[in-house]
Amino acid sequence: MRSSNPVFSSLTKTKTAAGQQYGQAGYGQYGQNNYGQAGYGTPYGAGAGYGAPTGERAMTVDDVISKTSLVLGIIVALAALSFGLGLFVSPILALAAFGIGAIGGLIMVLVATFGKKWGSAPVTLAYAAFEGLFVGGFTFLMAGSNGGMIGQAVIATIGVFVGMLWVYKAGVIRVTPKFTRFMTAALVGVLFLSLGNLIGAVLFGFNPLRGDGPMAILFSVVCIVLASLSFLNDFDEADQLIRSGAPAKMAWGVALGLAVTLVWLYTEILRLLSILRD
Numbered sequence: 316m317r318s319s320n321p322v323f324s325s326l327t328k329t330k331t332a333a334g335q336q337y338g339q340a341g342y343g344q345y346g347q348n349n350y351g352q353a354g355y356g357t358p359y360g361a362g363a364g365y366g367a368p369t370g371e372r373a374m375t376v377d378d379v380i381s382k383t384s385l386v387l388g389i390i391v392a393l394a395a396l397s398f399g400l401g402l403f404v405s406p407i408l409a410l411a412a413f414g415i416g417a418i419g420g421l422i423m424v425l426v427a428t429f430g431k432k433w434g435s436a437p438v439t440l441a442y443a444a445f446e447g448l449f450v451g452g453f454t455f456l457m458a459g460s461n462g463g464m465i466g467q468a469v470i471a472t473i474g475v476f477v478g479m480l481w482v483y484k485a486g487v488i489r490v491t492p493k494f495t496r497f498m499t500a501a502l503v504g505v506l507f508l509s510l511g512n513l514i515g516a517v518l519f520g521f522n523p524l525r526g527d528g529p530m531a532i533l534f535s536v537v538c539i540v541l542a543s544l545s546f547l548n549d550f551d552e553a554d555q556l557i558r559s560g561a562p563a564k565m566a567w568g569v570a571l572g573l574a575v576t577l578v579w580l581y582t583e584i585l586r587l588l589s590i591l592r593d
């Protein structure tokens with residue numbers, strides 16, 4: 316199953332290719348794709364899974380938790396640093412951290428996605444460092460010294476993450492190919508709307524989706540909903556990788572994918588709170 320998260324989508328492609336390789340080497344036949352000829356068969360049958368190469372440990376839930384915790388810890392630490400620089404030294408430093416972090420984080424995601432660096436600890440950790448600078452700068456720009464707003468955004472982000480994990484575990488919403496196609500189409504639509512709005516803001520000063528009007532509020536709410544639902548795809552892809560015996564190093568890719576969604580959700584919640592405050 317393809318994931319709507321670009322990082323997890325890359326993981327899925329790599330898993331398919333590697334599964335074919337290990338199948339030929341005696342690790343079991345993987346079929347024409349991950350889930351059989353129809354694309355959605357039995358992914359975890361004996362001898363039909365991914366299979367880590369000889370001598371390499373298979374990925375576990377603990378690997379995902381430890382790698383994700385490390386990535387989030389780096390993001391939080393550098394976010395606090397860049398936010399503090401803007402608050403106590405100079406706002407220009409927060410703005411610089413925001414720009415450097417945004418560009419660097421985007422580059423790292425592109426490298427992980429298209430450069431097939433899905434299991435690279437350096438790429439994932441570099442993304443965490445850049446994203447920490449971005450989050451801290453963005454927080455300063457949106458909230459300034461309003462600690463209450465920042466606390467609300469953090470609590471809401473954690474609450475949504477835990478809530479969507481429960482939704483996934485309880486099977487309230489099933490991650491089916493139809494659901495994944497819907498999420499992919501919706502995210503592509505949001506991306507094009509955002510790019511169009513950015514071009515309009517730069518060239519014509521027209522910024523309805525990222526201003527402070529009703530359309531900006533509606534767009535932020537839509538983004539928050541999509542980011543929340545994206546966790547379901549992220550959890551499902553991580554679950555599949557673990558069940559199919561993917562190599563332990565792929566936990567770095569899982570951590571990167573989860574961090575991408577968490578940062579998106581946090582920034583959209585903080586943006587919405589900023590609009591409502593004004």
